[in-house]
Structure formats: C-alpha cells, structure tokens
Amino acid sequence: MNRRTFLRKPAAPVAALLEQPATGSDQPPGKGETVSKFANKDLPATPRSLAGLAPYTGPWGSQQAAHLLRRATFGPTRAEINTAAGQSLTQVLDRILTVPSAPPPPVNGFSDAEIPLGSEWVSMSFDSTGVEYYLRESLRSWWIGQMVQSTTTVEKMTLFWHNHFVTEFEEVFITRPCYRHWSLLRQHALGNFKQLAKDVTIEPAMLSYLSGNYNTADAPNENYGRELLELFTIGKGPIIGPGNYTTYTEADVQAAARVLTGWQYSEEDFSSFFTDSRHDPSTKHFSSAFGNRTIANQGDQEYKALIDLIFDRPETAAFLVRKLYRWFVYYVIDATTEANVIQPLATQFKNNGYDVAPILRTLLGSEHFFDMVNMGCMIKSPVDFVVGTVRQLAVALPPESNIEGLYYSWDWMSESTDRMQQLLGDPPNVAGWAAYWQTPQYYEMWINATTLLERSRYTQALIRQDGYTFSYPTGRHTLRIDVIAFVRSLPAATASDCNLMIAELNQLLLPLPLTASQLAALKTELIGTLPDFEWTVEWQAFLAAPNDMTIRNALETKLRALVRQIINMAEYHLS
Numbered sequence: 205m206n207r208r209t210f211l212r213k214p215a216a217p218v219a220a221l222l223e224q225p226a227t228g229s230d231q232p233p234g235k236g237e238t239v240s241k242f243a244n245k246d247l248p249a250t251p252r253s254l255a256g257l258a259p260y261t262g263p264w265g266s267q268q269a270a271h272l273l274r275r276a277t278f279g280p281t282r283a284e285i286n287t288a289a290g291q292s293l294t295q296v297l298d299r300i301l302t303v304p305s306a307p308p309p310p311v312n313g314f315s316d317a318e319i320p321l322g323s324e325w326v327s328m329s330f331d332s333t334g335v336e337y338y339l340r341e342s343l344r345s346w347w348i349g350q351m352v353q354s355t356t357t358v359e360k361m362t363l364f365w366h367n368h369f370v371t372e373f374e375e376v377f378i379t380r381p382c383y384r385h386w387s388l389l390r391q392h393a394l395g396n397f398k399q400l401a402k403d404v405t406i407e408p409a410m411l412s413y414l415s416g417n418y419n420t421a422d423a424p425n426e427n428y429g430r431e432l433l434e435l436f437t438i439g440k441g442p443i444i445g446p447g448n449y450t451t452y453t454e455a456d457v458q459a460a461a462r463v464l465t466g467w468q469y470s471e472e473d474f475s476s477f478f479t480d481s482r483h484d485p486s487t488k489h490f491s492s493a494f495g496n497r498t499i500a501n502q503g504d505q506e507y508k509a510l511i512d513l514i515f516d517r518p519e520t521a522a523f524l525v526r527k528l529y530r531w532f533v534y535y536v537i538d539a540t541t542e543a544n545v546i547q548p549l550a551t552q553f554k555n556n557g558y559d560v561a562p563i564l565r566t567l568l569g570s571e572h573f574f575d576m577v578n579m580g581c582m583i584k585s586p587v588d589f590v591v592g593t594v595r596q597l598a599v600a601l602p603p604e605s606n607i608e609g610l611y612y613s614w615d616w617m618s619e620s621t622d623r624m625q626q627l628l629g630d631p632p633n634v635a636g637w638a639a640y641w642q643t644p645q646y647y648e649m650w651i652n653a654t655t656l657l658e659r660s661r662y663t664q665a666l667i668r669q670d671g672y673t674f675s676y677p678t679g680r681h682t683l684r685i686d687v688i689a690f691v692r693s694l695p696a697a698t699a700s701d702c703n704l705m706i707a708e709l710n711q712l713l714l715p716l717p718l719t720a721s722q723l724a725a726l727k728t729e730l731i732g733t734l735p736d737f738e739w740t741v742e743w744q745a746f747l748a749a750p751n752d753m754t755i756r757n758a759l760e761t762k763l764r765a766l767v768r769q770i771i772n773m774a775e776y777h778l779s
Contacts (some may be wrong), residue, residue, distance in 0.1 A: 240652065244644040251540035253578065255571040257548055262574060265289050266711055269296065271579050274715060274779045275532050276300050276357045276568060279592025282693070282712050284355060297569055300357045301561050303394055310346035310383065313611020314338045315677045322607045326383050329472070339379035344628045345614035347386065348621075351591045352601070352614075357564065361393035362386070363587065364531050366629075367636040368524075369404045369436060371413040373629035378412075381474045382629065385409035397524060398558040401437060402511045406476045408469035414634070419465050421484040429460030431634055437514045439523035451519050452493050459488040463499055463510045478504035493517075515558060522550040525563065527640070532564075533573060534581055535646035545572050580715030582779045583647035585639065586624035589659060589777065590617050596712055597685045597767070598693075599666060612676045613683060623658040625650070651777070663771045667764055687763035688746075688756070702730055702739035709767070714775045722773075730766045 262268075269288035273280035277300060280288075288296045308324075315321040317338035319328070325339055351359045366389055373382050388407055392400035404410050405428070411417045414428040433452045434440055441450030448454060466483030469476045485501040490513065499509045514520055525546050526537055537546060545567075553563045567573060584592065593599070594617065602609030618628055631637050639649040665672035671684025691699050698704040706726050710718050718726070731739050746752075746759050770776060 243648050247536050247644045251538050253575045255575045256544035257566055257570045259569055260571050260574045278351045279595035281595055293569055297565050303358055310342050313342045313607055315608055326380055336379055340373050343379055343383055344618045345611045347628055348614040348617045358393045362390045365389040370631050370634050370636050371409045376409050376412050381409040394561040396559050398515045402508055405507050406467050408474045408476050411469045417468050420482045421465050424461040426457050426461040430457045438517055438520045453491045456491050459490055463488050463506050521554040525550045533578055580778045583650050584777055584779050586621040586626035590620050599683050602681050608676050608678050609681045620662045624655045667768045687767055688760055700740045700743045702736055709770055713770055715778050729769045730762050
C-alpha cells in the first residue's frame with residue numbers, strides 16, 4: 205500500500221484552497237477533503253494575543269482551573285475542578301504532569317472470541333488470525349477506558365503521540381505489536397521526544413507500518429525515512445526545488461533510508477532485530493540543511509546517529525512545539541505568537557534535551573494559555589466529546605468485576621468516536637487526523653453534517669430517561685445520565701436554588717460563562733414562567749419524599765430538559 209497517495213491532492217478548486225501553507229510551513233499536504241463553503245478560507249493575520257510565556261499570575265478560580273483541565277485532561281468532573289480551584293496553579297501542574305504507574309494490560313473483553321473472556325493476551329501466541337479482530341476491539345475499548353479513568357495529562361499526550369508517530373491497527377493487523385506501540389507512546393508521553401523518536405524508529409509496529417522490515421542495502425525503502433523527516437521530526441520548511449525544502453532534501457531522504465537498512469521484526473515474538481548483511485555500510489552524506497554532515501557505518505547503532513543529526517537542528521524543536529501548541533491552545537499561530545511563544549518554547553525544548561514535561565509546564569502555566577482569547581475557542585475532538593460527556597455527567601459504567609459489560613460499554617464509546625470520524629488506533633493516514641494539521645480549517649473539520657448528527661445521537665442516547673441499553677452475551681447494561689443524582693451531589697443551597705444550580709452546570713459543562721439571556725432561557729426550560737421559589741419548593745418536596753414516583757418523575761423530566769438544552773448548545777462542543 206502506498207500511503208503517500210493519501211497525501212496527494214486532485215487538481216481542483218478545493219485542492220487549491222487546501223494548498224495554502226500554515227504558519228511555519230510545517231504541515232503535510234492536504235487530502236482533498238470536501239470543505240464547507242462556511243469554513244475558514246484564510247487564517248487571521250492580526251495578532252490574537254500579545255501575551256507570552258511569562259508565568260500566569262492573574263485570577264485563579266474555577267473558570268481558570270476548568271480551562272486548564274479541559275485542555276490537559278479528558279472532561280474534568282466537578283470534583284476535579286473544585287479540587288484544582290482550591291490549589292495553586294503550580295500544585296495543579298505538579299499533579300497533572302506526574303506520570304502514574306502503567307496500567308495492567310488489556311484483556312479479551314468479548315466472550316465470542318476464540319480465547320477465554322478476561323484473558324490477558326499481550327504475551328500470548330495464536331494459531332488463528334481470526335482472533336485479531338476481537339483483540340483490536342479489546343485494545344480500542346480498553347484504551348477508551350484508560351481515558352475515562354485518567355486524571356492526568358498522560359493519556360492526552362498518549363493520544364497526541366498516536367496522532368504524531370502514526371501507525372494504523374488495521375494495517376499492522378497483529379494486535380500485540382499495536383499494544384506494544386501504545387505502551388511505548390505512553391511510557392514517553394511526558395518524557396523525552398528524542399528518545400521516543402529513537403525507540404519508535406526500530407519498533408515492530410512502525411517497521412511493519414512503514415515498510416522498514418523490507419529496507420535493505422540492495423533495495424532501500426524510503427517510506428520511513430521520508431515520514432521521519434516530513435511528519436515526525438523536522439517538518440517541511442519553505443520549498444527550494446522539486447522535493448527539496450530548507451529543512452531537508454530528497455537526497456537526505458535517500459541517505460536516511462540507507463542509514464535505516466537492516467532492521468526487521470520477528471513474527472514469532474514481535475521483537476525487532478538487526479541483520480548486518482542487510483545493512484548499507486557506506487558513508488551517508490547529508491545536504492547543507494544538515495551542515496553537509498556524514499554518517500559512517502555504525503551497524504545497529506547507526507539509526508541513533510541519524511536521530512541525533514536531525515535533533516541538532518533547531519527546526520525540529522519548533523516543529524513539535526507548533527504541534528503541541530495546536531493540540532493544547534489553538535490552531536492559529538500568527539507572527540506574534542510565533543515570536544512570543546513558539547520560538548522561546550522551542551529554544552527551551554532544545555536546550556533541555558527535548559524533555560516534554562518542562563515545556564508543557566511552561567506553556568500550560570503561561571499568561572498566553574490563560575488569555576481569555578484562548579478559552580473556549582477549540583472544537584472538541586470526537587474523543588474529547590465522547591469521553592468528556594461520560595466523565596462530566598457521571599455516567600455509571602459496569603463495575604470492573606463485569607469485564608464483558610465494561611468492555612462493551614467502552615466499545616460503544618469507541619464506535620461513537622468512529623462515527624464522528626476519529627477511530628482510535630486508525631488515523632486516516634500517516635499524517636494523522638486532518639483536523640490537527642489541515643490549514644486553514646483545522647478543528648472545524650470535526651463538524652460536518654454527518655458528525656454533528658452523530659454527536660447529537662450520542663448525547664441524546666445518554667440523556668433519555670431510559671438511557672442507552674445494550675445487550676451482550678452474558679447480560680445487559682444501561683448507560684444514562686442520572687440527573688437527580690447529579691443535582692443531589694451539589695451543595696444543598698446550590699441544588700435548591702435554580703439560578704445557582706444552572707450556574708453550576710454552566711461552569712462544569714461549558715467553557716465560558718453564558719449571557720444573561722442564555723441563562724434566562726435555561727431557567728425557562730426548567731421552570732417555565734414560574735417564580736424561582738417554585739423550584740425550591742419542588743426540590744424540597746422531593747427530598748422529603750424521594751420515593752414518591754410522581755414527584756420524582758416530574759422533577760426528573762424538568763432536569764433532563766435542562767441538561768438536554770445545555771448539551772444541545774453550540775458551546776457544548778467547545779473547550
């Protein structure tokens with residue numbers, strides 16, 4: 205399969221639009237997606253923010269804490285927001301940038317697979333490839349579960365690296381190296397970019413996905429060498445000739461491919477190994493983009509010299525910093541942001557040896573990150589939308605003891621993200637999901653006639669009184685938002701005051717305060733034209749007789765209408 209064909213564009217008006225370069229000229233070419241006539245046609249030229257990387261010293265409360273946690277984790281709960289608001293910014297960053305221990309590996313979560321339900325399969329060997337479908341679904345589902353349970357930035361960064369060092373489960377096919385690849389990304393989620401690049405280069409899933417297994421001295425394969433330069437490390441600078449950029453040339457791609465010859469992976473235990481007879485022992489010459497340096501034969505250590513060569517260039521640090529900025533802050537990088545944020549952060553990144561956690565601490569703790577213009581401006585990805593809804597509205601999943609029920613729940617969430625055009629494990633191509641790099645639309649690409657309907661179907665299934673019920677071979681379970689339990693979890697004075705209760709939902713579910721007219725509309729949804737005290741009376745009546753189904757059903761109907769109205773708002777799609 206020629207993965208580069210995914211990155212070719214037809215000669216058409218849309219292709220001309222997608223051809224516009226992004227700031228920094230670090231983006232892959234477009235795919236030729238259909239672009240709405242209402243989408244961005246150009247990126248703004250005027251500075252969005254004058255703030256830089258100076259530590260944020262402004263107001264600190266629930267709004268700022270929620271902003272940080274929305275961007276750095278998946279859908280913060282009310283308790284998590286309140287805890288963060290009660291701490292200092294430094295304390296919160298200390299906590300979310302601490303790497304928890306690795307989770308237990310996934311198990312088979314589907315009883316109709318060929319291996320026992322609940323079996324840990326990552327170290328098994330199988331006689332049949334028929335089991336791989338169930339293992340891939342188990343891995344996707346389990347991955348969603350890690351996000352639901354996570355309270356740190358580690359899982360958000362694992363997804364970032366998955367979108368950066370792309371492999372596709374369906375292409376690799378065998379699930380054990382896919383899990384191994386995931387584990388490597390998580391291990392280095394907040395670690396060292398340079399070391400991760402070295403490890404990924406000879407990792408079995410990547411050797412399989414980008415044909416490294418077939419890269420030999422007699423037949424050099426340029427797939428990985430090209431993506432290593434274009435998409436994984438230094439990126440494209442301004443073009444200076446056919447296939448040549450200021451950051452690398454076609455000759456550099458060819459030299460990189462020859463450096464990487466000789467690596468394979470075992471189809472028995474999926475470990476990588478080096479065969480000297482398959483390696484090109486000649487001296488490799490690189491262009492002026494790399495100072496005309498050479499790499500002499502170093503056998504199985506030669507790939508490390510290539511990574512060192514690439515990471516010596518300052519453009520490599522800037523390339524990744526821009527991607528991190530678009531992941532955590534916003535997609536527009538104007539000249540002011542480039543000067544005030546990107547370049548200083550890239551310098552810090554290179555100087556600290558490419559450790560990721562320190563530059564995230566600088567970025568997420570900066571005046572720029574907390575500038576109001578950067579709040580509520582990001583369209584949630586499907587994964588953020590699906591996982592965040594379950595976390596923030598406390599949807600009850602089956603207990604851990606019910607393995608099949610739990611995996612089926614996670615599987616439904618995974619299928620939902622797929623219908624919204626973000627299938628975990630299978631980005632559309634080697635460049636990752638277009639919403640993270642396609643200029644000038646970026647996040648807008650998450651929303652179209654299909655995905656908006658699927659987002660609505662997902663939330664409406666959870667907010668219905670009967671919820672979403674699914675069956676599985678050993679039982680059935682209902683996923684639903686328990687609106688009464690949620691309101692009962694609020695302080696008594698908040699729950700009994702309709703204005704305070706609505707404000708609490710606004711703070712939890714929406715990234716910015718609503719206007720007075722919006723709040724009034726929500727109150728009308730809850731109590732119509734009745735005076736405010738009627739809500740207090742009704743709530744107190746419920747507390748006095750919680751088992752009176754007439755009172756309970758009337759109250760629940762009103763609360764469901766209120767929450768439905770909030771999650772139907774455009775603002776609910778923003779972070």
